[in-house]
Amino acid sequence: DGGITQSPKYLFRKEGQNVTLSCEQNLNHDAMYWYRQDPGQGLRLIYYSQIVNDFQKGDIAEGYSVSREKKESFPLTVTSAQKNPTAFYLCASSIDLDNVKEPQHFGDGTRLSIL
Amino acid sequence: GNSVTQMEGPVTLSEEAFLTINCTYTATGYPSLFWYVQYPGEGLQLLLKATKADDKGSNKGFEATYRKETTSFHLEKGSVQVSDSAVYFCALTGSSSNYQLIWGAGTKLIIKP
Numbered sequence: 001d002g003g004i005t006q007s008p009k010y011l012f013r014k015e016g017q018n019v020t021l022s023c024e025q026n027l028n029h030d031a032m033y034w035y036r037q038d039p040g041q042g043l044r045l046i047y048y049s050q051i052v053n054d055f056q057k058g059d060i061a062e063g064y065s066v067s068r069e070k071k072e073s074f075p076l077t078v079t080s081a082q083k084n085p086t087a088f089y090l091c092a093s094s095i096d097l098d099n100v101k102e103p104q105h106f107g108d109g110t111r112l113s114i115l
Numbered sequence: 116g117n118s119v120t121q122m123e124g125p126v127t128l129s130e131e132a133f134l135t136i137n138c139t140y141t142a143t144g145y146p147s148l149f150w151y152v153q154y155p156g157e158g159l160q161l162l163l164k165a166t167k168a169d170d171k172g173s174n175k176g177f178e179a180t181y182r183k184e185t186t187s188f189h190l191e192k193g194s195v196q197v198s199d200s201a202v203y204f205c206a207l208t209g210s211s212s213n214y215q216l217i218w219g220a221g222t223k224l225i226i227k228p
Contacts, residue, residue, distance in 0.1 A: 006158075042204060042218035043159075058215075090158055100208045101147045101166040104216060106158035 006107035023091035030096040032074040121219035136190040138205035146207040
């Protein structure tokens with residue numbers, strides 16, 4: 001079955017450490033997204049990518065970085081500059097950015113906590 | 116700008132009760148509308164969608180009708196089950212928001228046996 005795989009499910013970060021969250025999709029989707037979800041709140045867009053080697057900042061990109069070297073993969077690095085990284089991180093994909101009638105598909109998320 | 120407003124939760128119902136979760140939106144043009152569901156500890160799943168006025172999306176007994184005249188997309192189910200307990204998100208995309216999904220804050224639904 002096609003889908004989105006996020007790993008790990010739980011991740012712990014020490015102060016001053018960078019950590020990378022993995023996101024892989026086998027849906028052959030062009031567009032991929034990273035969201036942050038805080039308790040009791042909706043989703044906020046961190047970064048998105050329309051095609052390989054291209055990505056754009058979302059609403060809360062500070063303290064995060066991404067890469068898109070392969071169509072299937074869109075890893076997110078939470079850097080030490082992100083002072084409040086504890087959250088639930090969700091990766092999503094869609095057919096492409098322009099086809100707004102098609103939904104985004106989500107992975108099961110990674111929960112990041114500070115040690 | 117575009118926005119989505121959902122009724123605040125939690126919404127607590129008994130099993131077999133009728134469910135309505137209100138969602139209203141502000142948008143220019145003709146957005147597409149979505150309901151997503153998030154079960155505890157999981158990612159989001161698309162529940163249903165509607166892409167033009169008067170469309171009715173339906174799935175797993177849930178329904179929502181795209182009402183442009185009232186800018187609403189209320190989620191309904193005739194008889195809820197304990198397994199429906201989750202957080203429900205209303206979202207829109209299209210028009211001036213282009214690709215970006217605009218999210219409501221989510222409504223937590225608790226169904227008691």
